[in-house]
Amino acid sequence: MLSIANGYSSNASISYTSNNLATGWIQFACMPGYALDPMVGNLYICNNGAWSTKP
Secondary structure: OOOOOEEEEEEEEEEEOOOOEEEEEEEEEOOOOOHHHHHHHOOOEEEEEEEEEOO
């Protein structure tokens, strides 16, 4: 389960491979008064079960 503090998922595309690893992405948006780190961005990408740096 994905828990998002001070924000929400605005769009997502996740699929699971034959060996139950996730592949896809989740795009985030912030609640009013909060901002994403511009060095990280608003995408959280999963490639063969390995997630990128969280926004």
